[in-house]
Amino acid sequence: MSELGRSNRKGALAAIVAALLLAGGVQAQAAPMDDMPGMSGKAGAEGAKQQTASATGTVAAVNASQHKVTFDHEPIPAINWPAMHMEFPAAQSVDLSKVKPGEKVKFTLSGSKGSYTVQSIAPAQ
């Protein structure tokens, strides 16, 4: 009898913990949408829809071994981004050996939500 009572209590506790975890999970998923208000409308029911955007900025760093590039980029209205300093993975077609820190460039991005890949980099005029 006492054995049964203990296992029932355990079960109830597990259900409460599961409910709390679930509530936390829902909140965590909702948060990125607040950061990117421009995306929620366009993505619609399709969810993580691919978007492309072009931007200008200054090359801050090139990570050849990981094929990544860091920009101090200007605002990107197409994806609702303010000016930022950030690192992006670059597509394999992008030749990072031609990209030098301090260079002012135009670049294009494609991706969805907070995850974008650089598709091209060209010198800015």
Ligand SMILES: [Cu+2]
């Ligand atoms: Cu950014």
